[in-house]
Amino acid sequence: MIVPQLLKVTDGLYYFESRTVSPFAVSGVYLIVRGEVVLIEAGTSISVPHLLKAIEGLGIDPERITTLIPTHVHLDHAGGAGWLVEKLPHLKVWVHNRGLRHLADPSRLIKSAEVLYGTRENIARLHGEILPIPGDNLVGIEDGFIHLADGSSLQTLDTPGHAPHHLTIFDPVSKSLFCGEALVHYLPESRLLYPAVAPPGFDLEISRATIEKLRTVNPARICFSQFGWRDDPEWVFSEIYRQLDFYARLVKSGLDQGLDVEEIRDRLKGTRIGLRSTLTQTTLRLGDVLSLQPGDVIPVDLPEQVMVDAASTSVFSARIGTSRNRNAVEIIAPTKSTLPVNQN
Numbered sequence: 001m002i003v004p005q006l007l008k009v010t011d012g013l014y015y016f017e018s019r020t021v022s023p024f025a026v027s028g029v030y031l032i033v034r035g036e037v038v039l040i041e042a043g044t045s046i047s048v049p050h051l052l053k054a055i056e057g058l059g060i061d062p063e064r065i066t067t068l069i070p071t072h073v074h075l076d077h078a079g080g081a082g083w084l085v086e087k088l089p090h091l092k093v094w095v096h097n098r099g100l101r102h103l104a105d106p107s108r109l110i111k112s113a114e115v116l117y118g119t120r121e122n123i124a125r126l127h128g129e130i131l132p133i134p135g136d137n138l139v140g141i142e143d144g145f146i147h148l149a150d151g152s153s154l155q156t157l158d159t160p161g162h163a164p165h166h167l168t169i170f171d172p173v174s175k176s177l178f179c180g181e182a183l184v185h186y187l188p189e190s191r192l193l194y195p196a197v198a199p200p201g202f203d204l205e206i207s208r209a210t211i212e213k214l215r216t217v218n219p220a221r222i223c224f225s226q227f228g229w230r231d232d233p234e235w236v237f238s239e240i241y242r243q244l245d246f247y248a249r250l251v252k253s254g255l256d257q258g259l260d261v262e263e264i265r266d267r268l269k270g271t272r273i274g275l276r277s278t279l280t281q282t283t284l285r286l287g288d289v290l291s292l293q294p295g296d297v298i299p300v301d302l303p304e305q306v307m308v309d310a311a312s313t314s315v316f317s318a319r320i321g322t323s324r325n326r327n328a329v330e331i332i333a334p335t336k337s338t339l340p341v342n343q344n
């Protein structure tokens with residue numbers, strides 16, 4: 001187990017770490033408990049039963065879950081929504097208008113996921129069953145408000161870029177921004193941020209406009225679906241801009257030089273990432289990070305501020321976590337072969 005399953009973010013707000021119960025790094029789920037319970041994200045049909053058990057463990061009857069808001073319809077965020085509706089027939093599922101039909105009939109979603117996962121068997125193994133959601137349970141929204149029974153409201157924001165049907169949710173009570181994948185991915189074990197550039201819908205310029213839109217909301221906390229949260233939004237926003245610019249320049253210069261996709265990918269993999277600590281700086285080639293194995297240890301001093309200088313979600317699949325031994329970063333997720341660490 002990487003981290004405990006259910007973490008308290010603040011009063012009335014919890015985070016369920018779906019990675020602990022899933023065969024892959026599936027979206028986490030946030031629970032807003034305010035008389036009724038609102039879920040931001042569903043996870044998959046594999047992770048959702050564990051989520052319900054964890055909610056019961058809090059002493060909350062799952063029947064109190066009235067509202068589910070998947071930030072977008074990608075299977076790792078909304079794949080378990082149909083399963084949840086089957087268990088909780090009163091559940092309202094709010095989704096971006098452009099995602100509505102895909103939750104009502106997930107066949108196109110599954111077909112496009114085949115491009116990413118290869119076969120239907122692979123999809124089923126990773127996501128479990130993907131059930132359609134009856135029209136009566138579905139509500140479409142873009143920029144708007146969802147009113148809760150206690151008189152509070154959640155603001156929804158149309159935030160394309162990662163996908164054209166992406167919502168971000170702002171809770172004015174806790175001042176938390178639930179950004180799905182509209183901003184970046186975050187690895188709380190190592191405090192790494194890296195871009196969420198999923199094929200095929202990612203759009204750089206639209207993403208930039210979305211980031212600017214979310215910055216103006218002025219949240220006190222950013223809650224990432226992948227994974228966990230941070231209470232220093234300004235650092236997050238400045239890091240996002242820095243990384244997006246870095247990648248955009250790297251890819252553009254490759255295109256200008258006439259490189260093909262494979263060559264640009266190799267160049268990304270060869271990019272050095274910095275594992276910075278307060279006393280030393282260790283650098284790895286990004287391609288090497290792909291080769292890290294569980295149990296591998298990269299020595300760094302006091303890894304209090306470990307961050308990626310350059311990474312791409314398409315090649316950066318290793319998770320790096322601070323070790324119990326405070327003088328190292330320990331690899332905790334499976335990747336490929338051996339560990340050629342490059343220090344200078």
Ligand SMILES: [Zn+2]
Pocket residue numbers: 072074162163181198
């Ligand atoms: Zn996504």
